[in-house]
Amino acid sequence: MTTLNRKQDSAGKTNRPGTETKLAGIPRTGQLVMLVAPAALWLIFLLILPLITLVMLSFQKSAFGPDSTVFSLNSYIEFFRNSAYQRLMLRSLWISLLVSFFTILLSYPLAYYMAFHGGQKQSLMLNLLIIPAWTSFLLRVLAWRVILGSSGLLNTFLLWIGLINQPITGLFYSQTAVVITLIYIWIPFAALPIYVALQRIEPGLLEAASDLGSRPWQAFLKVTFPLSIPGILAGFLFVFIPTVGEYVTPAMVGGPNGLMIGNIIWDQFSRGLDWPMGATLSLAILVAVLIPLVLAARVAQKSGALGGGR
Amino acid sequence: MKIYRFHAVILLTALLATLLAGCSAGAGPQGIDKPEKPLVILEWTGYEINEYPQFFVPFTDKYGNNLKDYVSVSVFGDDAEAFSKIQTGFNADIVHPCSSWWGLYVEAGLLQPIDTSRLSNWDDIPDVFRNQGEYNGKQYFVPWDWYYEALLVRQDLVKELPSSWADLWDPQYAGHVSIWDNGEVSYAATALALGISLKNPTPADDKLIKQKLIELKPNLLTYWLDYTQAIELSASGDAWIIANAWQDTFASLLDEGYDVAYVEPKEGYLAGVCGYAITTNNTQLDLTYEFLNAAIDVQSMANFTNEYWYGAANTKSIDLVDADIVKTLGFTDLDYALAHTTWYPPLTAERRDQLSDLWNEVKAAP
Secondary structure (H helix, E strand, O other), rough: HHHOOOOEOOOOOEEEOOOHOOOOOOOOOHHHHHHHHHHHHHHHHHHHHHHHHHHHOOEEEEOOOOHHHEEHHHHHHHHHHHHHHHHHHHHHHHHHHHHHHHHHHHHHHHHHEEEEEEEEHHHHHHHHHHHHHOOHHHHHHHHHHHHHHHOOOOOHHHHOOOOOOOOOOOOOHHHHHHHHHHHHHHHHHHHHHHHHHHHHHOOOHHHHHHOOOHHHHHHHHHHHHHHHHHHHHHHHHHHHHHHHOOHHHHHHHHHOOOOHHHHHHHHHHHHHHHHHHHHHHHHHHHHHHHHHHHHHHHHHHHHOOOOOOO | OOOHHHHHHHHHHHHHHHHHHHHHHHHOOOOHOOOOOHHOEEEEOOOOOOOHHHHHHHHHHHHHHHHHEEEEEEEOOOOHHHHHHHHOOOOOOOOEEHHHHHHHHHHHOOEEEEOOHOOHHHHHHHHHHHHHHHOOOEEOEEEEEEEEEEEEEEEOOOOOOOOOOOHOOOOHHHEEEEOOHHHHHHHHHHHHHHHOOOOOHHHHHHHHHHHHHOOHHHHHHEEEEOOHHHHHHHHOOOEEEEEOOOOHHHHHHOOOOOOEEEOOOOOOEEEEEEEEEOOOOOOHHHHHHHHHHHHHHHHHHHHHHHOOOEEEEOOHHHOOHHHHHHHHOOOOOOOHHHHHHEEEOOOOOOOOOOOOOOHHHHOOOO
């Protein structure tokens, strides 16, 4: 379809539609610099520089006073020596994995419905999906108390139908509560990229599949689903990465066993006065998340799952 | 053209004149001239001078209309948080930590000594409070409020009232106990439950207490983070026992009509005294002493006890306190009341780090 819109210029080389008319006269490199500069500056000041500070901090003996200029590996040694940190890290990764999996599972049908059966109401449905994100994050977390609390909706309902005779407590303050709350929070973030990926699928492909005798479920498995994988991957990353470092939700609903590594990092920075340890833990998370992501991206690119047909 | 400019100049002068006149007419009350910048007070949540002017009556009466020109308040919910904030460069003029943390402030060179001759009610503060704020022969703290930590129990929900710190581990309260997310106080409560002295803890004690705190987890609903959450947990009925709750939590739940009891464990209350100190970079000493005098004023302190049921360092204020409160909390005989308490021992920097690590390990345990 895109090839139809492509214009041949006088020299016969093809350009992406749009670029050649508006930005005519500016050399390609100039265009590139102008387009990339704002994002690059943003990244340098708000990501690269803070990251360098974090790395430097992690090698200091202390964040303040005379000890702040002393080089030390103490925080790293402590990280490997103390199993508590590793356990929390694994717990955080596990919770993130669970959350990402279930979020995708729940948002896929939603996105599918919007993309293929939304019809005229697609934009309305999109808005409905996004509206909850306008409310404060904290409020949405706490709202779950109304449902999961010991005198909440779930307990009241179960009591009413007589399934239990005493309210179940500890539903709200648990790892499960953290997972449930986060899934709820992230659904729009996962649904949107999947929706976009599904919408890009040309209806013609599905018609072709059915013309060639495939049943709807076969068409879904062989055509729709593979083509939506880039969206799923994007959604997974949107959910997984912020969840690993999450600390508000576990602090609010996690109870004694639902705390995550983010809570300890927060503690080290705010109350423990141990900024080097906090920095080390932050970097450890970064590495733990980055390595599998880079590997996954490699594999995805090789197998063409990220689309683009390069 | 020229005429227009002339008009404009006149108009402008007139405007400026009225503005200036307005300023001088609106200038603050007499006394100390309006300071260049307000005094910055690092304060516990729930004590803010702008929210609770009755705790600092003479000061707020005098500056009430322009209070924000004279003081600005920044709040904290935990001593560790306050200390970290000030260590990391927050410029406060007056701080309000509690006794176990006092030494750390002095040690870090954050404070200047207090000239007690400038405090009009100094003699009404008993030695038992004053002595804790004295370092190297100099007074660094003006004791202000003192508190108990005990078991706050929803007596309508439990079958049996707890009577000891050790009852936190009782399975009959499983899933309904909440302790403070604070290593220092949870350590102290456990030590009392096990009969371990808080003075000179050994590594073996630390190990035992850590283990015991991990064993408490199945009984826990959640850790409470601050006073507001403690109230909320008890009010919702989710938490039957709030450990290390202060009197104000009890008072505010009673006010709202909840059937709560404030149980003194048989090992005794945990207790601490908190007080104001002047930081080294505070240059507005006149205004500072005016504030301190207002804080330890008899009426201010009585208003404070009436509101939160905390003990007042100025014991003269007891005559102005509601008789029921005095009786409930045993304030009538201070010596008797204090004999029933274990004071928090002073922390050192090393101990602070140890407790912080111990607590992190407890929280990270499966």
